[in-house]
């Protein structure tokens with residue numbers, strides 16, 4: 001990285017190297033909130049790949065607000081992600097919640113996600129910084145830009161230069177009509193303050209599928225390098241985050257709409 005220039009994060013996937021960054025085409029990451037079973041993850045992977053996504057996302061270990069809610073299938077979900085990777089060649093992005101699972105996650109994941117709730121889990125940040133897989137660092141739901149950039153510094157300082165920042169909405173006072181407040185203005189702010197690639201997650205950012213397409217387009221218009229979109233074959237039956245998940249058909253049409261907004265894919 002040269003001072004004053006945007007850096008890139010390059011990830012090798014079975015389908016080839018994918019570059020995240022200002023000088024590169026838009027990278028779309030799509031998939032369900034949680035990996036639920038083999039059929040749904042393979043079907044979703046095939047559909048999002050056909051629509052133009054480069055990475056499949058899906059949670060194996062889920063940070064749920066309630067301990068009684070579905071917690072993710074853990075290790076068996078990692079095996080299903082590996083199968084989807086083999087089947088489609090898509091790169092895999094999945095979340096690590098606990099350092100104890102970092103090694104088995106890193107065997108399957110091409111990019112390791114740190115979720116909003118762990119953004120300032122400094123011991124976890126040091127551990128993902130000490131391994132080689134690129135890291136997707138989601139913004140904490142009440143993190144300032146400074147908090148977030150310093151969290152990224154923990155990973156960088158531990159020796160891992162490959163960090164992607166993901167804005168996923170912050171908490172403001174309205175939770176009735178939106179789940180979070182998607183801070184799109186942070187894109188040009190980050191561009192001025194950091195060289196790291198910038199991803200926007202309009203799914204968690206709004207909480208509602210109906211708002212995802214417009215905010216995804218706005219994210220591109222304001223200069224995001226990448227998008228993360230939740231897609232589920234049957235959102236009404238999803239075990240987590242169904243209300244904000246697009247169907248594969250809606251995702252496919254969104255991808256066609258995105259290609260006319262700005263940054264090429």
Ligand code: PEP
Nearest residue numbers: 033115116117138168204
């Ligand atoms: C997710 O990506 O499914 C997730 C739990 O995201 P966040 O950490 O942004 O809430």
Ligand code: MN
Nearest residue numbers: 033230240241
């Ligand atoms: Mn989710």
